Amino acid sequence: MSEPLLQVRDLRKSFRVPGNKNRLCALDGITLDLNRGETLGLVGESGCGKSTLARTLMMLERPDSGTVRFDGIDPYTLRGKELLKFRRRVQMVFQDPYASLNSRMSAAEIIAEPWRSHKGMYANRKDRDMRVRGLLDLVGLGAKAADKYPQEFSGGQRQRIGIARALALDPDVIICDEPVSALDLSVQAQVLNLLNDLQAQLGIAYIFISHDLSVVRHVADRVSVMYLGRIIENGPTEAVFDRPNHPYTAALMSAAPKLDSALRQERILLSGEVPSPLNPPSGCRFRTRCWKATEMCATTAPPHAVDPDIDGHAAECHHPLLSEGMLATA
Numbered sequence: 001m002s003e004p005l006l007q008v009r010d011l012r013k014s015f016r017v018p019g020n021k022n023r024l025c026a027l028d029g030i031t032l033d034l035n036r037g038e039t040l041g042l043v044g045e046s047g048c049g050k051s052t053l054a055r056t057l058m059m060l061e062r063p064d065s066g067t068v069r070f071d072g073i074d075p076y077t078l079r080g081k082e083l084l085k086f087r088r089r090v091q092m093v094f095q096d097p098y099a100s101l102n103s104r105m106s107a108a109e110i111i112a113e114p115w116r117s118h119k120g121m122y123a124n125r126k127d128r129d130m131r132v133r134g135l136l137d138l139v140g141l142g143a144k145a146a147d148k149y150p151q152e153f154s155g156g157q158r159q160r161i162g163i164a165r166a167l168a169l170d171p172d173v174i175i176c177d178e179p180v181s182a183l184d185l186s187v188q189a190q191v192l193n194l195l196n197d198l199q200a201q202l203g204i205a206y207i208f209i210s211h212d213l214s215v216v217r218h219v220a221d222r223v224s225v226m227y228l229g230r231i232i233e234n235g236p237t238e239a240v241f242d243r244p245n246h247p248y249t250a251a252l253m254s255a256a257p258k259l260d261s262a263l264r265q266e267r268i269l270l271s272g273e274v275p276s277p278l279n280p281p282s283g284c285r286f287r288t289r290c291w292k293a294t295e296m297c298a299t300t301a302p303p304h305a306v307d308p309d310i311d312g313h314a315a316e317c318h319h320p321l322l323s324e325g326m327l328a329t330a
């Protein structure tokens with residue numbers, strides 16, 4: 001298999017909080033790979049660090065430590081034109097199609113906006129107009145939409161404009177941050193299908209951030225589960241959903257709707273709130289909410305527990321569920 005497009009190793013990021021002596025630890029040793037043309041789902045409760053990770057990969061935040069390799073390049077060493085060129089390669093689609101588009105700009109102006117800072121791209125007006133029309137076609141809106149303003153479109157259509165804007169710079173990766181959560185169910189399916197078609201056509205990789213597990217199951221090839229700044233389980237989507245190895249993943253998945261009755265299980269209710277990232281628990285970060293916690297979980301960071309049957313499926317836990325034959329349904 002070829003090298004992953006994106007390799008993240010032990011990435012850490014913390015923030016100073018005014019009036020507090022502790023730093024807020026948003027990312028605590030994130031390691032992940034993203035292959036070309038695949039979709040990696042990123043799930044977890046709000047505040048788990050998904051958005052900080054997205055911002056760091058977009059180069060909007062600088063990590064405290066750790067490494068990122070994008071197509072063999074360390075993007076944090078780039079400056080000036082090289083950095084600008086690199087930024088083109090990772091784009092974002094935002095959650096709220098109402099707030100993310102400037103209501104005073106036409107669809108054509110919104111889509112062409114990224115080319116203002118990438119002056120070499122579509123500098124000629126005729127090329128630019130043609131490319132805008134091409135992108136509008138690509139996202140299913142058609143060239144007639146070019147002169148309309150955001151308020152003249154429905155939510156789903158606005159999100160299509162957001163996707164066209166992300167595509168304008170021919171990226172290799174698009175970070176989709178809850179891209180359908182503000183849309184009606186029927187429209188969600190249309191936008192997800194569009195993302196799927198674009199991936200098949202253009203070979204783009206997606207990092208798909210969502211709290212909606214059924215959406216992630218539908219779109220992701222692999223899934224990483226985040227809890228309090230760490231990835232506590234990752235693997236192929238089916239493995240993570242159907243045979244979770246970490247108690248937190250099992251609790252999340254037990255709440256996800258399942259069509260296949262053989263895969264249904266009793267809902268695992270978690271007690272308590274996610275602890276503050278200003279003062280995370282010692283040992284395993286999940287221990288304050290885990291029904292399987294032992295003394296060791298309070299003193300020692302958990303090791304990687306590998307699923308013996310599924311390549312690339314691993315969890316961070318002292319007492320992984322699969323080792324006890326629990327919850328494995330596959």
Ligand code: SF4
Binds near residue numbers: 286
């Ligand atoms: Fe629970 Fe311990 Fe595993 Fe953490 S290491 S998830 S506390 S059993």
